[in-house]
Amino acid sequence: MRVTQEPLLRKFWYCVMPMSALGDTPVGMKLCGEPIALWKDASGAPRAVKDRCLHRTAKLSLGTVENGNIVCPYHGWAFDGTGHCVKVPQDVVEKPNPFGVPGYRCVERYNHVWVALDEPFYDIPVIPEFGAPGYRQVIEFCDDWACAPLRIMENAFDNAHFAFVHKGSFGDTDPVPPPFTLEDTEDGFVMRTEVPVRNPEGMRDAIGMTSDRTVRRTANRFFVPFFRAGKITYPNGLENILCTAATPMDEGKTRFVQWVIRNDTEEQVPSEKVIAFDKRVSLEDKLILESTDENVPLDASEGRELHMVCDRPGVLMRKKIRQLLRATPESTAA
Ligand code: FES
Ligand SMILES: [Fe+2]
Structure with a gap:
């Protein structure tokens, strides 16, 4: 089994890092061969989008976070947590619809960041002892x-x-x-x-x-x-x-x-x-x-x-x- 050649493997939740690894700047990694950029939005919730700007393909993970959005380091286009483009500092010749990059399911659970690239088969595993009294x-x-x-x-x-x-x-x-x-x-x-x-x-x-x-x-x-x-x-x-x-x-x-x-x-x-x-x-x-x-x-x-x-x-x-x-x-x- 090759993990990048099985589309099925995109249909699961994966634990990608502790929440503490997400600071004020975006973080990039690959998940099932897909480059993803992660950051914390204005509410502190983790977000994940494809790590490739739709303008000239720069890595968004090299950019910054402003007002909870991820901002491309190349020309400043900004994307929200769903991947929707919310700001273009320059003129755009043509705006497709939808206008943005792919966004992925991303949640915090067990003090960690979890990402699913496609609709997951199963929920995130339940660990009953987590948060229970005495644990x-x-x-x-x-x-x-x-x-x-x-x-x-x-x-x-x-x-x-x-x-x-x-x-x-x-x-x-x-x-x-x-x-x-x-x-x-x-x-x-x-x-x-x-x-x-x-x-x-x-x-x-x-x-x-x-x-x-x-x-x-x-x-x-x-x-x-x-x-x-x-x-x-x-x-x-x-x-x-x-x-x-x-x-x-x-x-x-x-x-x-x-x-x-x-x-x-x-x-x-x-x-x-x-x-x-x-x-x-x-x-x-x-x-x-x-x-x-x-x-x-x-x-x-x-x-x-x-x-x-x-x-x-x-x-x-x-x-x-x-x-x-x-x-x-x-x-x-x-
Ligand atoms: S490559 Fe991202 S804004 Fe130009
Ligand atoms: Fe062992």
């Missing part, structure tokens, strides 16, 4: 990785790599992961299991436990195509919900956005200790995932990868995405 959010990462988004998602449900990739952190020595269950949901699935892990220095700080070993009871929710909310419950009652977006930017380029929701307090475990340990673990994953092929085969016709029994979550992801692609006439995988 806090720790915003962790917004980094660009040189791999396919599906590799990041599959890896988040792959407990067979702990003994290898994470032997330097929490990974146990047993290469065979414990049994797990998979339960279908409307827009993905839930994987449940209990995984014995080591509890090294760094993780001890992050989970508030001093034992050498512990057990992670997990309910890991996958949302088509590239989001997961994985709840880990530790024996001390700590719930640590890893919310990970693998946002397709371009071929072989994925934005890894992650925050956690926890039922402890900043006084019990400071955010920087949570972030420090998860950073260490994510860098272990990044090294390997960036070595993988960016074209993930959804089925045998796209190239062959052998599967293990414990790869069932990843195989199910591929199947769910494949089924959606096949229902989309313009898909190259149909």
Whole structure:
């Protein structure tokens, strides 16, 4: 699957950055190969339009924000949050109708910016613990990785790599992961299991436990195509919900956005200790995932990868995405 060649992938909400990354000036990025410009309008709400001025194609993201509109850096044309051109400082020979650049759905949710290029199939994933009494959010990462988004998602449900990739952190020595269950949901699935892990220095700080070993009871929710909310419950009652977006930017380029929701307090475990340990673990994953092929085969016709029994979550992801692609006439995988 090539992420820029599947129009279907435009029909989902993607988490593109924390709100804090949007300041007083526009920001540019690619989403599914499409250049987009993001900024905050006069009300502070995030906005997204195509990052290409309709006059002489300059990047609007190099421009400025004035009165809540994005202003092209080249000749000063201004566009509102829907992409409509609201100001031309010079004369225009001919005004087409509509007069503007494509605007995209863009909202704030979970203190992050979400964009959908086309009418989305599903709503933004619901995370019931967010904002619930007793829970806090720790915003962790917004980094660009040189791999396919599906590799990041599959890896988040792959407990067979702990003994290898994470032997330097929490990974146990047993290469065979414990049994797990998979339960279908409307827009993905839930994987449940209990995984014995080591509890090294760094993780001890992050989970508030001093034992050498512990057990992670997990309910890991996958949302088509590239989001997961994985709840880990530790024996001390700590719930640590890893919310990970693998946002397709371009071929072989994925934005890894992650925050956690926890039922402890900043006084019990400071955010920087949570972030420090998860950073260490994510860098272990990044090294390997960036070595993988960016074209993930959804089925045998796209190239062959052998599967293990414990790869069932990843195989199910591929199947769910494949089924959606096949229902989309313009898909190259149909
Ligand atoms: S290229 Fe944008 S105003 Fe001229
Ligand atoms: Fe990992």
